[in-house]
Amino acid sequence: xxxxxxxxxxxxxxxxxxxxxxxxxxxxxxxxxxxxxxxxxxxxxxxxxxxxxxxxxxxxxxxxxxxxxxxxxxxxxxxxxxxxxxxxxxxxxxxxxxxxxxxxxxxxxxxxxxxxxxxxxxxxxxxxxxxxxxxxxxxxxxxxxxxxxxxxxxxxxxxxxxxxxxxxxxxxxxxxxxxxxxxxxxxxxxxxxxxxxxxxxxxxxxxxxxxxxxxxxxxxxxxxxxxxxxxxxxxxxxxxxxxxxxxxxxxxxxxxxxxxxxxxxxxxxxxxxxxxxxxxxxxxxxxx
Numbered sequence: 001x002x003x004x005x006x007x008x009x010x011x012x013x014x015x016x017x018x019x020x021x022x023x024x025x026x027x028x029x030x031x032x033x034x035x036x037x038x039x040x041x042x043x044x045x046x047x048x049x050x051x052x053x054x055x056x057x058x059x060x061x062x063x064x065x066x067x068x069x070x071x072x073x074x075x076x077x078x079x080x081x082x083x084x085x086x087x088x089x090x091x092x093x094x095x096x097x098x099x100x101x102x103x104x105x106x107x108x109x110x111x112x113x114x115x116x117x118x119x120x121x122x123x124x125x126x127x128x129x130x131x132x133x134x135x136x137x138x139x140x141x142x143x144x145x146x147x148x149x150x151x152x153x154x155x156x157x158x159x160x161x162x163x164x165x166x167x168x169x170x171x172x173x174x175x176x177x178x179x180x181x182x183x184x185x186x187x188x189x190x191x192x193x194x195x196x197x198x199x200x201x202x203x204x205x206x207x208x209x210x211x212x213x214x215x216x217x218x219x220x221x222x223x224x225x226x227x228x229x230x231x232x233x234x235x236x237x238x239x240x241x242x243x244x245x246x247x248x249x250x251x252x253x254x255x256x257x258x259x260x261x262x263x264x265x266x267x268x269x270x271x272x273x274x275x276x277x278x279x280x281x282x283x284x285x286x287x288x
Contacts, residue, residue: 064093105153108198109164111212112147113157113246119169129259133171141170146246150201151212159212160241162187162232165251180253182243183235189228197222197229 015029041047061069069090076088084091123136133140148161162181169176187197200222201214210216223229235241243249258266 063090064097108149109147109166110153111151111155111157112145112164114143114145117142117144126262128261130262131171131176131259132173133169133176143168143170146249148212150198150214155212158242160236161212161214162236162241163243163246163249165249178253179255180251182249182251183232183240184250184252185228185232185235186254187229187232188226193226197226 061072063069072090072094075091076085077083078085086092119133119140119142121134121136121138121140123134125131125134126136132138144165144167146163146165148155148157148159149164150161151159162183164179164181167178169178188194200218203209203211203213204216204218223233260266
């Protein structure tokens, strides 16, 4: 219409915005017709809200754009025995997808083993916390994972290294997570140094050796410059560095928890756990 302001495609508002200073809150505006969401289906035509199946979702294979594939076993070539052609978009899509497939492992504690079990409370912590799973005789399912620190997921289990553990208590009040190491001191005192100590202890990036070990210059350079790292290394050189088994490990919590008891008073606590009395002979005694 003459004199009417033309509509600009893609403008974010469905109505003309006011130039006045807003003084009261307003509800979100309705979406414009050209801003509606796409159809809720995958590239193969399966509904996105349906239960995803591991099997093929349809009678035919499709590209990432949903185009039907008649053949996924032969690349496009120039002639019967000619070279492969780059205009084979399915070949390039398939290889690109494969080249980008990665299952990233943990940066630390990648190598480990775990077990299910049952935690039975002895009631000793009832004066510190009102957490029900620590009550006397209360049984709670647990899942514990023990691991080394530096090695990759394919490294050896018997390297000289700190052992860590992560425990999940599946309590009636929710999941309680507890993490710690088998050495009562830590590598660092300030968390800002954590990337530095791990980079120093990891294998050299140009050679990927030594794996799961810290016997190289970058690690010793860090240790000589940080007193707490040197103290931790001395503990690692003891029998705790290669424990007889996960069963013979002690556990020392890394975090300090703020607990609330029945009367509502706060208490601070750090966890310590023994696997067996024999661990003190094999791994040394807890410092006083």
